[in-house]
Amino acid sequence: MRAAARTVLVLGGTAEARELAGELHAAGIAVTSSLAGRVARPRLPAGEVRIGGFGGPEGLAAWLAEHGVDAVVDATHPFAQRISASAVAACEAAGVALLRLERPGWTQRAGDRWLWADDLDEAARAIPADRRVLLTTGRQGLAAFAHRDDAWFLVRCVDEPQPPLPAKHELLLDRGPYTLAGELALVDEHRIDLVVTKNSGGIHTQAKLDAARERGLPVIVVRRPPRPAVETVTTVDGALRWARRHG
Ligand code: NAP
Secondary structure, three states: OOOOOOOEEEEOOOHHHHHHHHHHHHOOOOEEEEEOOOOOOOOOOOOEEEEOOOOHHHHHHHHHHHOOOOEEEEOOOOOOHHHHHHHHHHHHHHOOEEEEEOOOOOOOOOOOEEEEEOOHHHHHHHOOOOOEEEEOOOOOOHHHHOOOOOOEEEEEEOOOOOOOOOOOEEEEEOOOOOOHHHHHHHHHHOOOOEEEEEOOOOOOOOHHHHHHHHHOOEEEEEOOOOOOOOOEEOOHHHHHHHHHHOO
């Protein structure tokens, strides 16, 4: 059996990344978590934390060499494409093992009324006229919905978004985990008749889908973007086992 990794770099920004850092730290494996720095008050994981971009694949490759990293776990959000591409190129250049930790997407259940969209632009076009929309696709990319001045949007995100935003909207700054009771109350209070979401997956934000099913509301679900071919696990345990093997 090979020695444990000297240092594992976890590319984070997700609940799973935070959990993995905690497990690695508890197992005595040196871990540094990297956050993009988008969230004003991030929930910090155990172990070392660094914040901010690396400066593309070259910057990341240099960082890996400089900090004696032998294994990288890309546990970023399923819709964070650039950092994942950067990780592939940097790990290849630096000769460092790379694992992708990605939670499974949500799957439709009996009673769900889902409509799939390939991206945010398609989701925006798919909204029928004059709807009251719960928009939960996050702070980035809201410009795709800005031209829909017929519809009203309850825009929920963690931090204040930048304009442009749709003309008729209310901003709700909040972050999960969310409960079914809370989501039902929100939907009822704002007379929501459509939900728009990315297929982020996971348990922390799925209550909106349960609420939509209970109220018979349609949901526009944005498909995950294509990803580079990388060894992938779907659980924190799987990533932990991999990290123990690589060094
Ligand atoms: P992105 O488009 O893939 O990344 C843009 C740039 O931000 C990257 O090129 C990189 O800069 C920097 N970056 C991203 N993640 C980083 C990380 N973990 N550590 C250091 N630098 C990072 O990603 P994004 O969609 O803006 O997402 C940014 C972060 O928010 C990610 O950590 C992701 O897990 C989290 N997040 C994203 C979403 C979403 O829907 N996209 C939702 C929830 C959380 P350099 O090229 O300079 O290295």
